[in-house]
Amino acid sequence: MGRKLQSRERLRPIDLARGHGLSTQAVRNYEEAGILPAADRTPHGYRTYAPLHARALRTFLALVPGHGHRTATSIMRAVNRGEADEAFRLIDESHAQLLDDRRTLRAVENALRDLASTPGPGTVAPGSGGMFVGSLAGRLGIRPATLRKWERAGLLHPRRDPLTGYRVYDEADVRDALMAHQLRRGGYLLEQIAPLIARVRSAGGLEPLEATLRDWHDRVAARGRAMLAGAAELEAYLHERG
Missing domain, CATH: 1.10.1660.10 (Multidrug-efflux Transporter Regulator; Chain: A; Domain 2)
Structure with missing residues (x-):
């Protein structure tokens, strides 16, 4: 030198x-x-x-x-x-970090694709415009305690029924629960899922998120x-x- x-x-x-x-x-x-x-x-x-x-x-x-x-x-x-x-x-x-970003992006896209092909919310709590914890847990095939754990981790934000105090999951909550379920099945940890769901919320839903995903793709590339x-x-x- x-x-x-x-x-x-x-x-x-x-x-x-x-x-x-x-x-x-x-x-x-x-x-x-x-x-x-x-x-x-x-x-x-x-x-x-x-x-x-x-x-x-x-x-x-x-x-x-x-x-x-x-x-x-x-x-x-x-x-x-x-x-x-x-x-x-x-x-x-x-390079390992970039590969992890690619895998995360693919997981989000797969989860959103599954959501797009999923039927509507299903059982709705009478007069509340949402689903109770038991109905949502049954739909996902998980225990109600799992939904409460996801809530503590910041993945879900159900409101409380003013009369019964029960958790009520609106359409956005159901969407977020479905996405969390897909990502958990893919092996993602709750702390990894939370920012992804926050991204969906900040985009205002799945359709506006498409532009975010395109931008994410562009930045990874x-x-x-x-x-x-x-x-x-x-x-x-x-x-x-x-």
């Missing part, structure tokens, strides 16, 4: 910053953070960089969209310390492509470091 850094071509901080929309202070910050190798210094103490630093900067900026700023920083630090195996481990973790682009730059940087 030393031979690479001693290239006759010298670059100033502004040379690295120009073209990336960065300030010279950002370049210096990246060096201090270990994202760039340490710069040489002139007799007057000014930083001078080499083409390898420019490659390191391109690599870091290419890694960020796929891995995030923190992980991209850790990857570059590991590479610059000569710990390629640690960098590869970090990359593997990011974009992250996958960004990881490929980052991997190409990292391979070039590793090759140039020697």
Whole structure:
């Protein structure tokens, strides 16, 4: 690596910053953070960089969209310390997270597909416009205690009948219970299901959620492509470091 850094071509901080929309202070910050190798210094103490630093900067900026700023920083630090195996481990973790996101997205889509093909709410509590806990539990083939557990976990929000105090599940609650049931059968934990159901609620139901799912798909795909682009730059940087 030393031979690479001693290239006759010298670059100033502004040379690295120009073209990336960065300030010279950002370049210096990246060096201090270990994202760039340490710069040489002139007799007057000014930083001078080499083409390898420019490659390191391109690599870091290419890694960020796929891995995030923190992980991209850790990857570059590991590479610059000569710990390629640690960098590869970090990359593997990011890919594992992306795969988990894909699986979660698929599970949500499957659950919603099942809901779309499911008949209407079924037994409705007389005069309440909803279902009592026993009816809903019977429909799902689970115990009423399970529904109460889901409520404590924040998955369901039934109202109380003003006369009897019984839980009453409206149409949205039934939908959420059906979705929770599908995801639980798929092996998802309650703490994993809660934010997904919250996403359905915030979208205002299943139909508005389609746009959210498309956006989710786009973001997962974009992250996958960004990881490929980052991997190409990292391979070039590793090759140039020697």
